[in-house]
Each structure stands twice: as structure tokens, then as C-alpha cells.
Amino acid sequence: MENPYTKVNPYKDSPLTALVIFKTNKEAKVSYTVAGKTANTSVTNSVKGYHKTHQVPVAGLYADDNNTITITVTYKDGTTDTKELTLKTGALPKYIANAKIVVSKNDKDKMDIGQNKLTLINRTTKEPFAIDADGNVRWYSTNYSQHTIEQTDNGHLLILTKKNVDSSVYNDLIETDVMGRVYQEYSFNSKVKSNDSGNAKDETTVIHHDLLELPNKDILATVNDGSKYKEDVMVQISHKTGKIVKVIDLKKLLPSSMYKNYKKGSDGKIDWFHQNAVDYDKTDNTIMISGRNQDMIMKLNYKTNKIIWIYSGKSKSSWPKKYRSKLLTPTKGTTITGGQHGLYQLSKDKNGENIILYDNNIDVTNGNKKTSGKYSQAVQYHINTKKMTIDQTWAYGKSLGKGNFTNIIGYAERESNGNTLIDFGFKNNGKESNIIEVDKDNNQVFNVTIKNASSKAYVYRAYRLEFYPSGYTFDVNK
Template structure:
């Protein structure tokens, strides 16, 4: 029996990006190239293979207009003008894959230069477009950005369905553009199952990470930039028995948690539950929307089939949209709406995602429709079900609700997504509906979530379909391989955007990883643990991630044996049945394969890493210094 433990130690991606930037800026400042011999760095920040950076100097302050030429005709060109400067750093976005892209830089002084830039190769398993249906006149140079729901990657598609933007790290959940032009999304760094990441990352479209906001309760699903720049982020308190039922207010500069909202303060647990509810994940918050007009927060609770509105200042409950069956009568009478209007065609939403507050106060969401009932006896089979985008008009004085728009019901099971997805409001009658969790087996809607299916099985098909409708006419439809959490249409460049250099930073803090109360007194053997356990230890600047293979029901623990203290971290080897899996990024093919994040917060000194397995404590041969 062989013994082998794999250990890797790598600087944080931000540190590696800082080092890469320092190297190319040092060369740039030393050589001071003019436009004719500009420095061109492909994938300058290591994670966007369809990007480049053009660096050059001019004697006088001039504007630079960048044109990324379309490969078919000039109508496909992406053009952006940067503000005046003498030191020019032009991000080149949306390079074509597998070919040289023609890029022209024209200065306001009259000078011009054209370059041919070849992008780096994309990973072999990127999700390709099955079909794209729109026109250049409608879609223009926008890119449809899809955020992953599995082990696929954040990907941007042009109007033809060609991949023009991609990150080679699996950043998670929604991609939102900030007021400064950067995007904010979930970190790719694993923290806790099933899909909690360390926090949020603010990065440019080029891929440069400016900040990673680490959170003690980790990040999941959604976030919101407030007017003052601070961030509302969905989180939880891991010292309690529940998850996905808190908001954290983050300081934009420091990442400090300024305030939290706990949903147990204004909602009862385990009432009015959806078919996926359990006591641990009783609410399952998957969306947040702040409305400045009335200073309220709207939340989407998948596991209560409920869209909930609360006051920002005091967390008091205002109203609930959803099927009232199963809720206490006193709450139904006070907080729920009564359908009016065309009630024959009215449908409540079930296990919904992505609540949106329209300018007039109407509420939109993606109605997944999972089970489409509150009690098991009424559940609808996925093959007979539908998903849709829906818009409700609510009257909070009369507590009445009217369904005024929907898209998707008419498409039946082929548009059905039991999880993830979103809607967007662009203007009156102009909406996006993203059905990103479509999964089928032999052509029929699958019973399980796409994240749990094997995409290599020839009978399995995973798809995402994104539709834009204007005044009842479908103007855009993108059908791609794989499941994607959300879709966001954005222009690749932002008005007035100039790349800002400087060190990216890790801000905020991870929690102190809880230890087990006692470490069993077992024999400590002086040999490495068996290779059958497939131990991998990944060390980062602020944590380590332990991977191992353990049979269900076995006793297993990671032990950090320090000079001054000894800490045990219990590994739960019980089989876990996840009722929700909005991102399968951290799932393993074999459910005996376990991962544990151990934060370095609270650790000090030298630690030998050992593994307790069944009746012995084994060595790993790995030592870390904190």
C-alpha cells in the first residue's frame, strides 16, 4: 500500500496579478514606447485569455480611440475612446478566439496604428453556443455575460453567439457592474459546501482584481451596491443552526461588516415551505434588491416560495408575495396579497429567483415553478411543468396583486428550470428572461437538478436559454451548452473608463474556523496516511483547503499540531442530500471526496498537519507557518 500526500502552496491570485503588473509596468516605464512600437501584453492579468493591454507614451495629452475590428464587417466593430493622458494603457477586450484580431488605435493628434493580436487558447470544455437568434441592429456590440452554475466558467457571448470574454477562474453567482465601471461578483475561492465562497471580488473586465471582500459568514447568491458605495451581500452566521438567511453590509474600502440583518427576526421558520425546504436551509435567500424610493429591501426566499419586503432601517416586515397556503392566518391577513384582474390566468411563483423592483413598484422574478404547489399531494412533475419570467402589480393599500406579464409558460418543459435563473427590466415592455437551469434525460425534463447530472452521459443535456422580449416580440434568443446561474447584458467598455493600476488588496476577514471540542485519544502512528485517502492540501496566504476521500460513516478529523496548541477539525463523512445546488462548482463526482477550508485567522506559529482516521492518527508530512 503506497503512501502519498499532495501539498501545494500558491500565492493568492491578487498577489500574482500584482507581481505581473509590476513587471510589465517596470518595463513600460523604462522603455517609454511610442504608439508605433507599443507594448502589447496578451492576458495581462492571467485570467482573461481574450484580452490584451496596449501600453505607449505620447509627448502631449491626447485621447486614444480603440477599435476592436469585427471579423465580418465594420458594423461589428467595438469602439471606445479613452480620456486624455500622456501615459496610455488601453484594455483590449473581446478578442476573437483562434485567430488574430485586428485592433486600431487612433489618437486625437491624428496618429494611428493597427495591430494584429492573437488571443490565448480557451479551455477545451468551454460551453459553446447551440443557437443565437438576433440582429446586429438590435444587439449591437453588447455582450451577454453568463455566470456559471457548475464547473463551467464565466462566459460572454456576442450577437452571433461567439465567445468574446471568459474568465479561467470560476467566479460565482451574479455579475453586476458597479458605478465605477468594474464588475462585482463572487470569489472563486472555496470556503464551505455546498457553494459558499470566501466573499466578493471587484475586478475590471480585463480581469484585474482590485479587492477581494472576505466575509466571516462567506458569500452566496447576490449583492447590491448602495449609493454611498457600500455593499449589501448575502451571507449567514455559521455559529447558528441555519444558513442563507442573513444580509451583511460591507464597508466598500475596508470590507468591515458594518451591520447584519437576520431574517429570523421578522419571519417564522419552517412555515409555508417549498418542496425543497428543510430546517437548516429554511429560507434560502437567492436575491436582494434595495429600493431607494421607500428605503426597503426585497428578498427572494426559494424555500418559502416567497418574495419578502422589509424596511431597511428597522427590519420590519411590509409584505410577502406568494401562495399563502401553509402560512399562519394572522400573517396571511396582514402581509399577503389577494389576486385580482384576470385571475383565471394568474399563477403564483414557486421556488423563484432574482426578484426585481420596477420603477413603478411592480415586482418581477423568475418563477422556476419547481413543484408548483405547497403540499406534496399537489406537486407537478417536471415533464408537465413550466418556468417563466413574471411581472406582478401590487397595491399595498388594498393588498391586491395582479399578474400583468409573463413569458415562458407557453414553452412548457423545454424552457423549465427547477433552479437558478433571472429576469431583467430594461424598460416598459422590454425584458430579459434567462432560463439557465434546463436539464433533460433522453429529451425529457429531468427529475433532478442539472448540477447533479453527469454532462458526459450521452442521454443528458444541460442548456441555458436567454430571451429578450420587446413589446411582445422576441428580439434575442441565446441557447448555450451547460447551466448558467444568471445572464447580464453589458457593453464591454464603460463610459470614461481608464485602467487604474495599483496593488489589488485582500480586505475584510474570514472567520476563525470552528474546532471540534475534543480530539479522541488514539494511537499516533509514525507513517503517512494511505494514498487511498487521496489527501491533497492546498495552502494559500490566508487559509488552507484540505481534500480527502473517506467512507461514509468513518471517523475523520484534520489535526493541526502546533507548538503551543492543538486543533481538531471534524470532517463530516455522513452522506449529504443537498436540496438546493445553485452552483455545483465545488461538487465532486464521488460524494466520499470531502473538502474543508481552514482559515489562518486565529492561527499563530508552526503547525504539523495530521489526519485522524478511524482508530489512528496519521502523519501527512506537511508543515505550515502562520
């Protein structure tokens, strides 16, 4: 412990992390604290279990700084030893350094930050990064990401990236951790055959907006299949072999008029559904999905692919008869979703479920024409699956008006203390992103604006994550 091995950026793609290794004569457990520059910005983590050889993954360093880290060793008899380290880090890369970060509100006592939570900035492109309550960058990856960063149960991160930052193709999915260590890699062929011509052509991405890890560790992802239709297919990818073991084509589930009558985009593709979210419920083997271009959310039985419910502003009479029993009826005052993002389930009860999403409130095809473009908001609904009704139980964003309207992207996340973190990702036509945390009474406790540093480097989603979580175990020998 007197002379530990230390290595900043041990895996060469996470520059604000370090690895500290040392031995003790007796078994002990270890914790560390990276000293914050102001109150409530220190990052403290503990390594699981008692050991004699200690591998301490340190996260939460400041950039271009001499960071002070205090290592605390606690023996089984309750005695302790401490060691103070100084770790030097380099400057931020330009696409993070040029993203001007301005915090206008940070009530740290009311924010959900705990001992080691940071706000992860998941951008549409360029390097993802994480900030503390002061807006200081405390983590970033040198891997460019696109849309997709998801934390798994064991604390790893699934990141859609690319091997060459100069390439336009994002077709490399890695399972990594905050240290930057890669555990698994899935590479996708960027050459796909068009169903129309049969000729191979470049796809800038196969996986696009969302993915998740299933209980058996397989990956469920939203994908493009190379046909003239795009963003309307999901696949399950085996984590053992990389093979596709299940395909869900939404064209086979929804009325053909939805996609056959939809206009082609400038790329020649038909983006009739534009799936931007998928959420899995292991208690009943179901998934919920969001389709921006139909202003629609729906729930499916994952085993049979049968529709359980649908919510959309599309009138009941315009649906074919076989779908009408699946349509949810909104209660008085319940918002019709428009171009929504980030749908996921909060909880279940005896009558149904509570869900949350980010409602862009733009009438793409079936949204609310009267309110479209006037505001965007985070919304919570209760769905009564017995009565087949949907009831709006909470919302925030309408009071901010047109200034926080975003016609694309965005996210809403319910925190462990009941707060809600909301990403108005495309504010001011994408020139900036505004992330706001509100408490249960809709009082702002955190407000940060991030000027987008380059084209398309918007904040696609913002997450409040533990760095690193309780399920995470680091072992340099594995």
C-alpha cells in the same frame, strides 16, 4: 503611437483582454475597435477625457486568433490618427471550450447589443464567460466563480471565487474589472463553528446566491451563518474594514412555524427559506428579497427591518394576524410564484412599483400545485402599495411549455431598449441552458443554447453588459 506598448492578458486572469499604452504630443481622446467576424459583432469603446499619456484597456478579443484592433486618436482640433494592431490570443480552457454554444436566432438589429455589449454567462461554477451575438466567446475569467457576479456603478465586477481551483470552498470575494485587475479582496474563513456542537467544520461557501454594492460602497450579501439553518441571513460588510456592520436574520422576521417545522436536508441543515436574490432601492432605503423554498417575495425597510409587503401562495388565514395587513392580494390572472429567482425592481410610480423575476413555477411549499412543473417564465408585476395588490402585467415562457421548465436557477433581465433577456438555466435537467431575448411583443430576437460542460456548470444568470461601461475608468497608476 507608432510603437505602442501592448500586453495581452495583463493581469493573468482575463486572457481575452489587452492593455495598450502610448503617448501623443498633444492632448487627445482615444477609442478602439476590435474587429468582429460578422456584422454587428465588433466591440468599440472610448477612453474618458483628453490625455497625452494613453492607457487603453481593450476588451472583446476572440480566443485562439490574430485579432485586429484599430486605435483611433482624436485631437481637440478634430484631426485624427489611427493605428492598427494585431494581438494573438490563446485557446479556450476546457470547461469553456467543451460548452457547446449553438445560436438558433440572432436578429442583431433588434437585439440590445449597442457598440460594446456582450452576454455574460454567470455559471454556478467554473469559469464565467461572455459571448457575442454569434455565440463566440469574447471574454472570460480564469477565476472560478460560484453564483455571484455583479457589476458595480463604476464598471467593476464583484465575483465570488476561490484562491485554489481544486478546493471545494468558495470564500474569496474580489472586486475586479474586465481586465482582471483586482482592486479589493474579501477573504472569508471557511472554518465556522456549528451552533449545535461548537465544533469547527468546513463550509463550502459563506456567501451563496446574491450580493450587491450599497451606495456607500459596502457589500450586502446573502450568507450562511454556520448554524443548523442555512441561506436565511444577510450581512452588510464594510468595504473599508471587512467587518460585519449589520445582520438581518429572517428567522426573527417571519413566523417560527416556517422554519421550526421544515425538514432537514441531506446535509443536516434546515433550508427553510433559501434566499436567492436581494435588491436595494436607494430612493427609500428598502430591499426586496426572494425565498425559493417558501415561494415568497417580500420587501423590507432596510433601516428598521420591518416588513412592507409579502407575496406568496400561502393562504391569508394561515398567517398569524400581525402579518395579514402586509400580504399582497393578486388580481385575477396574476401568477403565484413558485421557487422564483432573480427578483429586482424595474421602476416606481405614484401608486407603487414594477418588478421583474424569473418564475420557475415549481410548488416547493406554497406555489401553484395545478401549474407546477408545466412551464417556467419571466414575469413582470405591478405592486400597488396603496391598495396592497399585485397585478401581472407581462410574462414570457408559458408558450414554450415543459421543454423550458427549470425547477432550479434562472434569471430575467430587462434591457435598455425594452427587450427582456431570459435565462432558462437548468433546461433538460441541467444538461443545457437556454438563453432567449424577446422584444416588447414577445418575439424572439436571440436564442442560444449552451451545453453545460461539467457538473454544476449551469448558467445561473445571464446578463447583457457593456464591456466596459461609461462609469469605468482605468488608471494603471492607481
